[in-house]
Amino acid sequence: MTQILDGRIVRDKIAQDLRSKILNLKSRPKLVIIQVGNLPESNTYIRQKVLFGEKIGAIVKHKRFDADITQKILINELLTMNNEPSIHGIIVQLPISKHLDADVVIDTISPQKDVDGLTSTNLKKLWENKTSAIIPATTKGVLTLLDYYKIPIPCKKVVVIGRSSLVGKPTALAFLNRDATVTVCHSETKNLKLETKNADILVIAVGKPNLITKDHVSKNQVVIDVGINVLPPQAKLGVQVQPLLGVVPLQAKPETEPPARRLVGDVDFENVSKVVAAITPVPGGIGPMTVASLFQNLLIAYENQVSK
Ligand code: NAP
Numbered sequence: 206m207t208q209i210l211d212g213r214i215v216r217d218k219i220a221q222d223l224r225s226k227i228l229n230l231k232s233r234p235k236l237v238i239i240q241v242g243n244l245p246e247s248n249t250y251i252r253q254k255v256l257f258g259e260k261i262g263a264i265v266k267h268k269r270f271d272a273d274i275t276q277k278i279l280i281n282e283l284l285t286m287n288n289e290p291s292i293h294g295i296i297v298q299l300p301i302s303k304h305l306d307a308d309v310v311i312d313t314i315s316p317q318k319d320v321d322g323l324t325s326t327n328l329k330k331l332w333e334n335k336t337s338a339i340i341p342a343t344t345k346g347v348l349t350l351l352d353y354y355k356i357p358i359p360c361k362k363v364v365v366i367g368r369s370s371l372v373g374k375p376t377a378l379a380f381l382n383r384d385a386t387v388t389v390c391h392s393e394t395k396n397l398k399l400e401t402k403n404a405d406i407l408v409i410a411v412g413k414p415n416l417i418t419k420d421h422v423s424k425n426q427v428v429i430d431v432g433i434n435v436l437p438p439q440a441k442l443g444v445q446v447q448p449l450l451g452v453v454p455l456q457a458k459p460e461t462e463p464p465a466r467r468l469v470g471d472v473d474f475e476n477v478s479k480v481v482a483a484i485t486p487v488p489g490g491i492g493p494m495t496v497a498s499l500f501q502n503l504l505i506a507y508e509n510q511v512s513k
Contacts, residue, residue, distance in 0.1 A: 208483040210429070212346070215353045218494035222452075223261040223500055227361055231434055234507035235264040236294040236320065236500075241279065241301040243271035257496045264505060272302045277303065280313050287315040293510055294320035294503040299371070315512055320502040323371070331375060334382040339502050344376040346494025347408060347429055348383065349501075356406070356427055356483065359384035364400050366390045366417075366471075367410035372431055376408055397421065409471040419476040427496065428484040431491045432471030 225235060236258060238251050238389045242410060251267055258265035270279065295318045301307055303339055311319075316326035322339040331337035340348075351358060363385040365451050367373035390400050401407055401421040410431035470487030476485050486492055 207478050207481060208485055210350055210354055210485045211426075212350055212485060212490045212493040215350055216497040218353075219349075219497040219501060220261050223497075224264075224318040225304065225386060226504060227262040230507070231510075232263050232511065233262060234297070234503050235266065235291055236295045236503050237266045237268060237292050239279075239283070239295065239297045240267065240269040241274055241297075243269065244300070247298045247300075248482040253496050254499065257258070263502060270295060273304075274302075278496050279310060283310070283313040286351060287313075287318060287406065290510070292318065292320050293507040295320045295500070297442060302501060311445065318506055320499055322375070322502065326380075328350050328370075328375065330472065331378050331382070339505065340379060340498075341371065342408075342498040342502065343372050343376045343491060343495045344379045345501065346491050347376055347431065347500035348379055350429070350485070350491070350494050351406070352366065354483065355506060358406070360402060361385050361405040363387070363406045364388045364390060365408045365410070366401070366405035367392075367408075367431070368396070372410040373440050376410065376431075380406075397446075401467075410470045413471055414469045415471075415473045417472040419473065419480050422481050423479050424480055424482065426483075428472060428477060429469035429491065430474070430485050431432060432469075433487060433492060434469050434471070435503050436467045436469060438466060 231353045234442045238254060239249055240251060255267060283295065286295050287351065295314045297310055299307060299315070301310060311323050312325055314324055316324050319327050319339060322331070322341040327339045331340060348358070358380065363380045365373055365377045365380070368389050368391045373389065377387050381387045386398055386404070390397055394400060398421050401417065402423050404426060406427045406429065407422065408429045408431060412432050412434060414434045414436065417428070429481070470490070472484070474484065474486065
């Protein structure tokens with residue numbers, strides 16, 4: 206029978222663990238979430254982070270700036286936070302306004318406080334397989350979920366579909382660092398099915414519903430669906446379905462979001478789950494793992510900054 210890799214169960218266990226650790230600290234870890242503008246999908250992500258942070262006893266401060274903030278002012282704000290000892294983690298909720306250089310903005314965050322693991326300093330550490338690397342939250346969530354379900358990684362053939370700096374590339378690197386043999390596929394990959402069928406572990410981070418069908422997979426595989434696509438309520442899952450947003454929806458729905466949008470991953474779950482050995486659902490797979498991993502990173506950042 207196919208094993209469902211339930212990220213909510215693991216997220217809740219991580220929450221319990223973080224909560225008991227935080228209770229024993231001499232102060233509370235503090236995360237600042239920077240938002241530029243007011244995108245509903247960003248509000249959704251941020252609310253989930255704030256809720257999780259409150260649950261485990263961390264302090265989470267949400268700072269929202271106008272969409273037209275200048276790069277200079279934003280950078281000065283970040284530099285001030287870098288120097289504030291009561292702040293242990295800083296993240297910039299992406300995407301930010303197009304007139305800002307996201308790479309420069311992210312790289313302004315002190316690597317010690319970079320709990321998203323996206324500064325060039327932390328990505329270089331991941332590249333070099335340094336144990337001090339802060340691993341990007343989604344990548345970390347994928348690995349933690351596999352570890353929880355005791356799915357071995359070393360020597361396995363891992364195929365990652367997607368090569369973004371946010372998900373695909375760091376995930377491929379992290380698997381390589383765990384001694385997997387890694388293939389990375391993308392939009393120019395010639396014969397995707399040939400690559401995917403050979404995988405022991407198949408990770409999909411694309412943002413296209415139904416990209417992976419039962420013809421792409423084989424039995425004994427583990428399928429990790431990172432993709433998040435929000436479909437209109439009545440959409441039929443045909444080949445041409447377009448996502449409305451490539452974002453995580455709210456658990457508690459905001460007033461601004463119409464009801465009953467459907468959330469799907471990149472995998473035809475219904476049919477693929479009949480073939481493979483194990484699979485993550487969407488929702489309830491990597492999404493909750495990403496939030497939990499961010500706060501695991503916050504605790505690491507806190508411990509690195511606060512003397513015992
Ligand atoms: P992205 O920057 O748009 O990257 C998408 C990648 O998919 C690109 O590398 C692209 O290839 C590749 N691709 C596009 N069409 C393809 C095709 N037909 N076959 C093979 N590869 C194809 O997206 P992202 O930021 O990495 O996010 C990917 C997905 O993960 C999205 O659905 C996003 O919402 C989701 N996500 C989920 C979480 C979570 O917590 N679960 C966190 C972050 C992101 P090229 O490089 O050739 O263009």
